[in-house]
Amino acid sequence: MQQTSIAGKQNLRKKSRLLRIFEHRQLYLLLVPALVWLVVFCYSPMYGLLIAFKDFRIKKGIIASPWANPLFKYFEQFFSTYIAKNVIVNTLLLSLYQLLFSFWVPIVFALLLNQVRHLKLKKTIQTISYAPYFLSNVVMVSVMYVLFSANGVVNTIISNNGNEIKLFTSQAQYFRPMYIGSTIYQTMGFNAIIYIAALTAINPEYYEAAMIDGASKIKRIWYIDIPLIMPTVILMFILSLGNIMTIGYEKAYLMQSPANTTVSEIISTHVYKVGLQSAQYSYATAVGLFNSIVNFIILFLANMLSKKTADISIF
Numbered sequence: 001m002q003q004t005s006i007a008g009k010q011n012l013r014k015k016s017r018l019l020r021i022f023e024h025r026q027l028y029l030l031l032v033p034a035l036v037w038l039v040v041f042c043y044s045p046m047y048g049l050l051i052a053f054k055d056f057r058i059k060k061g062i063i064a065s066p067w068a069n070p071l072f073k074y075f076e077q078f079f080s081t082y083i084a085k086n087v088i089v090n091t092l093l094l095s096l097y098q099l100l101f102s103f104w105v106p107i108v109f110a111l112l113l114n115q116v117r118h119l120k121l122k123k124t125i126q127t128i129s130y131a132p133y134f135l136s137n138v139v140m141v142s143v144m145y146v147l148f149s150a151n152g153v154v155n156t157i158i159s160n161n162g163n164e165i166k167l168f169t170s171q172a173q174y175f176r177p178m179y180i181g182s183t184i185y186q187t188m189g190f191n192a193i194i195y196i197a198a199l200t201a202i203n204p205e206y207y208e209a210a211m212i213d214g215a216s217k218i219k220r221i222w223y224i225d226i227p228l229i230m231p232t233v234i235l236m237f238i239l240s241l242g243n244i245m246t247i248g249y250e251k252a253y254l255m256q257s258p259a260n261t262t263v264s265e266i267i268s269t270h271v272y273k274v275g276l277q278s279a280q281y282s283y284a285t286a287v288g289l290f291n292s293i294v295n296f297i298i299l300f301l302a303n304m305l306s307k308k309t310a311d312i313s314i315f
Contacts, residue, residue, distance in 0.1 A: 052286040074286035083270065091266040091291075094252075095244045097176055102184045103240055107233060109188055110195035111221055126196070129189025140182055141254040145169055148178065172260040179255060194236065198229040234312045242299030245291050267291050 021028060047062070052074060054065045068074060078084050109129065116122040132140075147153050148168035155165045168174045206224050215223070249268035256264045267287060275284025307313035 049285065049289055051282050052289045054282060056282045056285075058281075068282065074283045075290065077283060078287050078290070083265070086262070087265055087267050087270045090263055091245055091247060091268075093263075094176060094179065094247060094266060098180050098183060098247075099240055099244065101180050102187070103237065105184050105188050106191035107195055107229075110192040110199060110229075111225055113192070113196060114199045114225065115217060115221075126189065126192075130193065131189070132186045133190035135186065137248075137250040137254060140186060141251060144178060144182060144255075148174075167259075169255070170257040170259045172263045175255060175260045175264045179251065182251070194232060195229055198232040199225060202228050231312050234306055234310055235314055238299065238302045238306055238314055241302040242295055244298055245295045 050062050051065075053068055053071050054062065055068050056062065056065045070076070113122060113125060113129075116125065135143075145152065149155070150165055150167060150169075152168075154168070159165055166174070168178060202224065206228075207220060210220050210224060245267065247266055247268055249266070249272045252264055252266055253269045253272060256269065268291075271284045271287050271291075274280045274287070303313050303315060
């Protein structure tokens, strides 16, 4: 009898779940395009990871290509090269510096923008701030060259003041500051949107009570805004840590010159060069797979640490 009642409860739960899905079928229908995109562009390409373990030949295809001997041949090949340490260190340093200098900028910007009470001014500032996000990396790098090249605007001002011209676009010491600075400019406004949304969801009664108690704007930001958006900040930080080894090759590749490759050669540019330019598909896939595994491990550890310390996690 007890087993029958348990089975009956399970059937009721299934029916109620199906009923809820049917009632909200329009919302689930809106989810379909996103799921299709996820399957086609995120999960289907995982089949290609087999290339990392095979001596891939285009004519034979992935399945017919012979397995590498030994199986981890291309991983060993990567770690045995002199460039492995260089690209890993460059990727980590660029990611860490970017995280250190750019992660908090959208948060500060959102907190300051939230204090603007003039609605039209607020919308104008927000629109102007996230417009650079839609600039392509080619345009962004072109603008940087116009400003910072030897004959650019900045060097013209420097030379007019009697100082020596600086080779911002080619010297290694300027690569990281220029990369990170341009990234902040491009992403600050767009990344602030999620924090602005979190701030808008705060109950106005908190501010009213604080104002009655005589709290200044700084205190309202410190004791109301920051604590209430902290879960969002932590989640975004975990996701950023999960992408610590993932830097798009486009801007780094466009900013490269023979003089700065010691710091500008990162994993993604290395994969692009050996994969597409040199057609070493198995080797490039192995390097990319190593990169993804490291990202997953960091994401898992950061999420576990956040769950234990702050009871906030993404899974």
